[in-house]
Each structure stands twice: as C-alpha cells, then as structure tokens.
Amino acid sequence: MSCKNLQLVPLLLCLLSVGVSAVEIQRPRGVPLSKRQFYEEDKPFTCLDGSRTIPFDRVNDDYCDCQDGSDEPGTAACPNGSFHCTNAGYRPAFIPSSRINDGICDCCDTTDEYNSGATCQNTCREMGRKERESLQKLAEIAKEGFLLKQQLIQEAKRGQEDKKAKLVEVQSSKKDLEEKVEALRTAKETVEQPEKEAKERHLKAWEDEKAVIRQEKDKAKLAGVFLELDNDSDGFVSVAELLSHSELDPDSDGSFTEAEAQGLFGGVDRVDTVAFESIWNNIKEKYISEVSPDTPAPVETPPEEPRDAVADNDSEQYPDDDIPEEEEDDEEDDEDDPDEGDYKTPPTTRTQEKRNDDDEGTMPPYDQETQSLIDAAQKARDEFDEAERALREVDDQIKNIEKEISFDFGPHAEFAYLYSQCYELTTSEYIYRLCPFHRVSQKPKFGGSETNLGTWGKWAGPENDIYSVMKYEHGTGCWQGPNRSTTVKLTCGKETVVTSTSEPSRCEYLMEFISPAICQEPPSLDSGHEHSEL
Numbered sequence: 001m002s003c004k005n006l007q008l009v010p011l012l013l014c015l016l017s018v019g020v021s022a023v024e025i026q027r028p029r030g031v032p033l034s035k036r037q038f039y040e041e042d043k044p045f046t047c048l049d050g051s052r053t054i055p056f057d058r059v060n061d062d063y064c065d066c067q068d069g070s071d072e073p074g075t076a077a078c079p080n081g082s083f084h085c086t087n088a089g090y091r092p093a094f095i096p097s098s099r100i101n102d103g104i105c106d107c108c109d110t111t112d113e114y115n116s117g118a119t120c121q122n123t124c125r126e127m128g129r130k131e132r133e134s135l136q137k138l139a140e141i142a143k144e145g146f147l148l149k150q151q152l153i154q155e156a157k158r159g160q161e162d163k164k165a166k167l168v169e170v171q172s173s174k175k176d177l178e179e180k181v182e183a184l185r186t187a188k189e190t191v192e193q194p195e196k197e198a199k200e201r202h203l204k205a206w207e208d209e210k211a212v213i214r215q216e217k218d219k220a221k222l223a224g225v226f227l228e229l230d231n232d233s234d235g236f237v238s239v240a241e242l243l244s245h246s247e248l249d250p251d252s253d254g255s256f257t258e259a260e261a262q263g264l265f266g267g268v269d270r271v272d273t274v275a276f277e278s279i280w281n282n283i284k285e286k287y288i289s290e291v292s293p294d295t296p297a298p299v300e301t302p303p304e305e306p307r308d309a310v311a312d313n314d315s316e317q318y319p320d321d322d323i324p325e326e327e328e329d330d331e332e333d334d335e336d337d338p339d340e341g342d343y344k345t346p347p348t349t350r351t352q353e354k355r356n357d358d359d360e361g362t363m364p365p366y367d368q369e370t371q372s373l374i375d376a377a378q379k380a381r382d383e384f385d386e387a388e389r390a391l392r393e394v395d396d397q398i399k400n401i402e403k404e405i406s407f408d409f410g411p412h413a414e415f416a417y418l419y420s421q422c423y424e425l426t427t428s429e430y431i432y433r434l435c436p437f438h439r440v441s442q443k444p445k446f447g448g449s450e451t452n453l454g455t456w457g458k459w460a461g462p463e464n465d466i467y468s469v470m471k472y473e474h475g476t477g478c479w480q481g482p483n484r485s486t487t488v489k490l491t492c493g494k495e496t497v498v499t500s501t502s503e504p505s506r507c508e509y510l511m512e513f514i515s516p517a518i519c520q521e522p523p524s525l526d527s528g529h530e531h532s533e534l
Contacts, residue, residue, distance in 0.1 A: 029074030032084040076100040090124040145519030156413035188380040195377035198370040238270040414517040425498040440486040454486040478507040492519035
C-alpha cells in the first residue's frame with residue numbers, strides 16, 4: 001500500500017507548539033492507533049466482528065466486505081462504518097463513514113476529505129490552542145477553587161471543634177438547669193399546697209354562704225306561695241285551694257282529684273304554714289304562679305288611685321318618660337321590700353330576682369392572707385415555667401448541634417459552610433431559592449405564594465463522585481401529578497452561586513450550582529494538552 005493511502009501518526013506524545021520531532025507509524029487511513037494491531041499489511045484481515053477473513057488489499061478498497069464495516073475505515077463504502085480523525089494538535093474524533101469525501105470538512109486535520117477536491121484548512125493547531133487556553137482558564141479556576149476549598153475545610157474543622165466545645169458547654173448547662181427545674185418544682189409544689197387549702201376553704205365558705213342565701217330565698221318563696229294559695233287568707237291552704245293548680249297533679253294524667261291533693265297534704269284536708277313546709281319540696285318545682293306577667297303588683301298602685309291614672313299623671317307631669325331618679329329609686333325599693341312578699345312581684349322584679357340568683361355565682365374576692373398565698377404560688381409557677389422553657393430551649397440547642405456535628409457535609413466537611421445559607425436565582429417569571437440541606441422553593445416574581453420544590457433528601461451523585469449531586473424530594477404536589485423534586489448539580493467555581501434552573505420533566509427541576517467545595521486538585525499541565533495519540 002502506498003503512502004498515499006496511509007496516514008502518518010506520531011509515535012510519541014509531543015508538544016508540536018514547541019517543535020518537538022515525532023517518530024511515525026504507518027496504518028490504514030481511518031484506523032485509530034489503538035486498533036493498529038488488527039491491520040497488518042502482510043497478513044489477511046479478519047473483520048473485527050470475526051464474521052470473515054479477507055485479503056489485506058481489500059481493506060479500504062471502497063467495497064464493504066465486513067458486516068461491521070471494519071474493512072473500510074477510510075471510505076464511505078460501509079453504511080455502519082466510522083472514520084477516525086487523528087486531529088494532531090487538537091483531539092482525536094470519530095465521524096460516520098458517510099461523511100468521508102462528502103465535500104464538507106469534518107476533521108480539523110482535513111483527512112476526511114482526501115479525495116473530494118474540497119478546499120480544507122488544517123485548523124487543529126488553532127483549535128488546540130483555544131482549547132488549551134480554555135483549559136488553562138478552567139484549570140486556574142479549579143486551582144483557586146481548590147485553594148478556597150482547603151480554607152473551607154479548615155473553617156469546617158474549626159467549626160466542628162467549636163460545635164463540640166459548645167455541645168459540652170450546653171450539656172453542662174442542661175444539668176444545672178435540670179437541677180434548677182427540680183428545685184423550683186419542689187418549691188412550687190410546697191407553696192401550692194397551702195394555696196390549694198386556702199382556696200378550698202374560701203370556696204367552701206362561699207358555698208355555705210350561697211346555701212344560706214338559697215335557703216332564705218326558698219323560705220321566702222315558700223311563704224309567698226302559701227299566701228298565694230291561701231285565697232281566703234284564713235292562714236290555711238285547703239284541698240280545694242290546691243286543686244286550682246292542675247300542674248301539681250302527682251301523676252300528670254290531666255285529672256287532679258281531691259284524693260290526690262289530700263295525698264300531697266299527708267291525708268289531711270288543709271295545712272297551716274308549718275305543715276306546708278313539709279310538702280313544699282314536693283310542689284315547688286311544679287308550681288306556676290297565678291300572677292300573670294300583665295298583672296300589676298299591688299304594692300306599686302296605691303289603693304285610692306288606679307295605676308292607669310298614676311301613669312297618665314306621670315306622663316303629663318314628666319313627658320317622654322322623664323321620671324325623676326328619686327321616684328325610680330322609690331319604685332325599686334318598693335319592689336325589693338320583703339314585707340310585701342315576692343309572690344306578687346311584677347316581671348321587672350322577677351328579672352331582678354333572676355339577676356340576684358346569678359349574683360350568687362360570683363365568688364367574693366379572696367381575703368388578704370389567701371391572696372398572698374395565691375401570689376406566692378403563682379410566682380413559684382412562673383419561675384418554674386420559665387426554667388422549664390429554658391430547659392426545652394437547651395434541649396433543642398443540643399439536638400441542633402448534634403445534628404450538625406453528625407451531618408454528612410462531605411469527606412472533609414467542606415460543604416458545611418452551606419448549611420446556614422440560602423442562594424437565589426431570578427428569572428423572568430420566578431425567584432428560585434436554594435437553602436442547601438434544607439429546601440428548594442419557587443416564588444412568582446410579581447407576587448404570589450411560594451411553592452416548595454423539595455426538601456433535603458440525600459447526596460445523589462455517581463458512586464465515584466457522590467457529592468456532585470444533591471437531591472431534594474417531597475415538595476408540593478403537582479396537580480394530578482407527583483410531588484415536586486429538585487436535582488442540584490454542583491460544579492467547581494470560585495464563587496457560590498446558582499447559575500441556572502430548568503424543568504426537564506414535569507414537576508422535576510434541575511439546578512446548576514457552583515461551589516468551591518466541589519473543586520478537586522487540578523492535574524499538572526506539564527504533560528501537554530494537544531491530545532495527540534501515541
């Protein structure tokens with residue numbers, strides 16, 4: 001095979017930019033150096049898939065003999081073949097065989113257009129130079145980022161030591177607080193006992209007082225009902241007089257008989273005031289007063305002048321119901337006069353009576369001694385509650401410190417500095433907020449509620465680089481869809497910033513996040529970056 005059909009490739013990696021000479025190896029056009037041993041000119045060629053063996057002169061003869069296209073690496077004869085661009089000075093590449101000699105330069109070294117007549121220029125050196133410059137910049141960024149990472153590691157180490165020291169300090173203060181809480185608990189319980197006894201005495205005294213008031217009111221009501229039932233005012237209530245109150249029928253069958261009334265009296269025909277007391281409990285809950293709400297109270301109307309006349313006179317003398325306070329007070333005094341008997345009390349007075357019944361429920365103020373005991377107990381309770389609250393806060397503080405100490409912030413805790421920080425990215429529509437190790441959120445730029453795009457889940461990078469990806473899960477659910485989640489990809493940089501966000505799948509978000517914590521020590525640049533083959 002002539003040199004026209006062969007490609008000359010450097011044997012040793014060299015930096016062409018400094019003029020280092022190269023030793024060359026011959027191999028068929030389109031064959032990478034890694035497969036040179038399969039193409040020996042003095043031996044038959046076996047298809048790389050092992051399907052058949054052909055004479056070597058049929059390699060690159062522009063006719064496809066092998067099913068895998070391996071016999072035509074330098075021609076377009078095989079539809080599934082590939083052509084290797086050496087691209088000396090830049091980086092090697094493979095292109096489909098269909099692009100060989102198609103008039104378009106795909107290889108920067110122009111080797112794919114060896115027989116098309118296309119005018120191509122070898123741009124590999126220029127492309128290599130630009131790539132080296134780009135790689136140089138990236139290497140500088142990586143170097144600076146790695147130096148920052150070392151600082152972060154040192155800061156994290158100091159932070160861990162500080163947290164451990166703080167934990168010991170807080171745990172010690174917790175013991176002191178626990179002792180204080182128990183002492184205050186004992187003090188509280190000690191002063192609460194006399195307080196409880198004093199309050200119980202006060203309550204009992206009030207209950208006794210209310211019982212007396214109720215008893216007096218019950219007696220007054222008994223006397224009033226007796227007078228109301230004693231229609232003939234002879235000092236006795238008879239069976240006939242009792243029968244006028246059908247609501248007192250013992251069996252409530254609608255027929256209140258003399259025998260039933262006599263039975264209420266204990267078998268007698270009439271009872272006096274003393275005997276009436278013995279049956280009072282049987283009838284007091286059923287009894288309905290004969291005085292209707294519209295019946296005027298006799299105490300309010302002098303016998304010699306009808307009530308209507310008095311009302312008319314009052315209206316004329318005092319227009320618009322402008323009655324002097326003195327007369328109103330007199331009326332109230334008359335209504336409350338026990339000598340008149342509350343059995344004929346008008347509605348306004350019955351309302352007053354109800355109010356007085358309610359007043360029985362208002363306990364009088366504590367005496368000074370009891371109040372002093374209450375104040376002392378309350379002070380002890382306040383002090384105990386405050387100490388308990390302080391103890392709970394210390395417990396929370398201990399939990400938070402222990403959580404931070406045990407948290408996976410990377411092999412050397414280089415990501416620890418992110419724990420208490422949040423980073424935002426504003427787009428045309430939304431403000432995205434990333435709080436590492438906590439949550440990711442999205443909020444409309446021009447107003448609206450925040451949406452949770454996921455809470456911290458785990459490190460989710462590949463096995464050999466697990467700390468390169470963060471996963472945030474269980475965010476707000478999508479309408480008829482899954483819960484939102486966010487994947488955060490970390491790349492090396494001198495800054496800490498969110499550079500982009502997208503939604504590649506419904507409800508699944510992707511963030512690009514730059515941090516020096518992910519930077520690795522850059523490789524040495526002494527070996528060259530032209531990607532030439534051996």
